[in-house]
């Protein structure tokens with residue numbers, strides 16, 4: 848375990864969580880406006896797709912924030928989930944919900960880009976169902 852100041856990170860995570868939970872502006876865009884003119888319809892559809900994408904990203908981030916807070920409760924915060932090394936405090940300051948150290952994150956990103964990782968495919972399912 849590292850000697851990082853968990854409490855200060857907990858505050859950062861709480862703040863981020865509240866910010867994500869209170870973000871309601873995008874949700875308004877998702878409501879379909881029945882009375883739309885044809886001329887506006889395409890633009891509205893685009894807005895809606897962007898809003899859904901943002902929501903998708905935000906809900907994913909919210910999950911990551913909550914997972915980080917769970918790791919705090921389990922005294923596992925700041926430890927890479929993959930290699931179990933300490934995540935540098937500098938990285939945690941930039942990304943308090945980081946679950947992996949930089950090198951593991953890069954490996955995972957590379958594998959995802961290559962379509963090799965299937966363990967986290969919930970997002971693909973959600974998109975397919977939409």
Ligand SMILES: [Zn+2]
Nearest residue numbers: 927930948951
């Ligand atoms: Zn790692």
